[in-house]
Amino acid sequence: MNYYDEIKNKIIDNEIYAKVKDYSKERYKLKTYIEIGELLYNANSQYGDKIIKEYSQRLSNDLNKNYSVRYLFDIRKLYLFIKVHPLGAQLTMSHCRILFRLNNSDEIEYYINQVIDKNLSKRELEILIKNKEYDRLPIETRNKILNKEQLEVRDLVPNPILIKNKNNIEIINEKAFHQLILEDIESFMHELGNSFCFIGSEYKIKIGDSYHKIDLLFFNIKYNAYVVVELKITEFKVEYISQVQKYMNYIDKNIKEITNNNTIGILICKKENKFVIEYCSDERIAVREYELV
DSSP: OOHHHHHHHHHHHHHHHHHHOGGGHHHHHHHHHHHHHHHHHHHHHHHOTHHHHHHHHHHHHHHTSOOOHHHHHHHHHHHHHHHHOGGGGGSOHHHHHHHTTOOOHHHHHHHHHHHHHHTOOHHHHHHHHHTTTTTTSOHHHHHHHHTTOOOOGGGGOOSSEEEOOTTOOOOOSHHHHHHHHHHTHHHHHHHHOSSEEEEEEEEEEEETTEEEEEEEEEEETTTTEEEEEEEOSSBOOHHHHHHHHHHHHHHHHHTSOTTSEEEEEEEEESBOOHHHHHHHOOTTEEEEEEEEO
8 A cells, every 4th residue: 555645645635625615624634634644553553653754754845845753743643542532533633732742541531522512722722721620620520420420510610619810819808709700700600610601699588587698699501400609718617518508498499490400509618628528518519629820
């Protein structure tokens, strides 16, 4: 088989397609690269690494464009990458190059799914990886993903939750913390996970003769459930759980529709106490620390 001619023809076809089929050129490009990668892999297996260097020189001369050794090795790497992670074929080459840097197969699968589910750009994917989103997922969540078990809203809330504090505002009380989140509520919702809609801040409810305020109230479209978020700037305390439970029960009884799933709670505090949480936990509530960045 003449590997070189096959590779050269596919590259030429890809260049032509990119000019006339603008709407799908990225998908076509990746498909072509995977096919070229397979040819490079087979040629490499038969003739050794020197063949990649030879092809680099010949392609650069024949097509009057630089096709570096590194470039060809990246395409070969793409083929091997897609063999292990078939869903990666739905991404772009730019996404895949970023994922090449990761070594954990489960982590790679997680980020591939995030790109597909959220239609992430290359830049957005880089931010997720930089912020170590996968590493911040609870171990139980990672095991669920690995075993392809059904996930719930609380499973995808990272720990710690990163709160942007660009102006280095001093957090001296919960009101200041609350305001900091409201200044970039969209970023905060992305931290919580996918499909969150903002309902209100200091959402007023009446229990008996007393009025109470839920710090933040959201609705998650994907999981069809209201989400109560309470903010604390101190270490976790037992009474915080009962406060969130009270608000969740109110929403379930007075606001949610019969078609909605039960309300979920997220308690965000300065520091969690795993030993205390173990004995007063509620499976509906995710307790998370926060970190200012």
